[in-house]
Amino acid sequence: MDMNLVPSIFLLSVVAIPLLYLWSDTVKYYSKVGFILIWIGMTSIVIIILCAHRGQNIDNMRKADDAHLGLYSTCVICSFGRVHNRMLNYMTYFLGIKVKVQGLENLPDEDSYVMVANHQGALDFSVYSQFFPPRCVPICKKEFLYMGPLGLAFWLCGYFFIDRQHRSQAITTMLHIQKTMLTNKFRIFICPEGTRNYSTSMLPFKHGAFHLAVQAQVPVVPVVISSYKSFFNKKEKKFTKGKCIVQILPKVETQGLNAENVAELTNRVRDTMLNVFYQISEVKQ
Template sequence: MELGWLLWGAAVLLLLHFLMELSPAVNFVLRVGFYYFLFVVCSAMTAPVCILVNGGRTVKNMKIIKTVVKTFKYFFGLRFETKGLENFKVEGPAIIVSNHQSMLDMMGLMEVLPDDCVQVGKKELLYAGTVGLIMYLGGVIFINRKSTNSAKMVMAEVAKTMAADNVKVWVYPEGTRNCTGDLLPFKKGAFHLAIQAQVPVIPVVYSSFISFYNPKKSLFTSGKIKVEVLPPIETKGLTPDDVSDLTDRCYNTMRETLFKLSDLPCPSEAKDSS
């Protein structure tokens, strides 16, 4: 009986391998499924450790979570090339902003996440089973994106938390995933927060994933991701009137860096050269 199950198991694995080689769509679905499976299982296993070691919800748990998630890249053949990590070494709190491309961003986040840094995420993630639990334990701040008043109240509390707990806050200013190889317009919440708290903004840029991950083409293979942490942008002395300029400055700098890291010409530059 046991030998029969082993033979059936081997046959299924061989069939899956054959289908993955034969069909990009099957390969994509299986790799994405395995990615979610890893997160669900590892979250369930890591949550008790976080509770036992640190007693519950705290940003200190991110060190444990980071250690676990950083191993995921080996399952998918992803390599990270980082630059500028020294720019995280600012005294006191800061707002970190980065581009947001896909579900793979969680691996990229954990690859460079500095100590004492919490993330801002959509409230729906809180209800994502064991993944929501581990995010809660890691101190993630959940925002209801459908309610402007609620989001503003949460961000006001974030400003107080930054000052009281001396933590950095990681925000995705595009507001949603964007796997186009370019940046979406930035929402201004993070920049309002930075000026309100008078803390620096640290831009982080990840190269485009589209050469190895593209849901529209059912593409998910191995690849290299370049990450650059840009120099902090000071906000001391700035007022709410400067929010738009600060937003535009970060957007233009990050967009230029995105195309540089992705070895692609910036559309505006390509247009000028024609």
């Protein structure tokens, strides 16, 4: 290559990339998704550096938050603590996503409860950070544990990992969570659909979260995230500006319920959440 052409190629790239970002939804989609992935990786490393000396501890998330790291809200830190730093707003602004949280007054005063929410993809981390209560620990699939720095950061922050391929091990883990949740006074967060759902509805709910709540006799707190379909679409490679509504619903008591009531409880909570989902989303039922 003629070395005299290098400055021209560099200048052309500097001009072309921003133009492609503005003109092409596909380029914009991959740019934003790439940014999210890079930020998650960076933040995971920061968490490991800050918290490794403490070992696995759900209070690591508070330490990270107190450090005012404020890295983009899809990061592990912001998924947990109460985010009060300006960097979160800067990065949310960069993505062009406005999140409106409704129903914060419905968060219970109890030390322990099970929070359930619908799951639509990687953007959820950003949205969840807007309402996550203190000492609230997610349950996720075991595969995350082996995702390099991200898995180690999750482990340090006290995530619980479920082996969905082995039912007996999953049950053992849930029993352990039930006992320690009440003893150590923390909350559990779980997505009962069990996987990401890109449709404009909700998948059937798995019973695990509701079994946990009934066995521990703690409330279920439903949280509904409006559809991302108008601004984020993986299939169409679209990631534009948009708005998202989070509706926290009143708690559902489980006092006096038993295993025989779990299926009815699951369906009742899902029906309520689905109705709210259609009400706050720009999609048709």
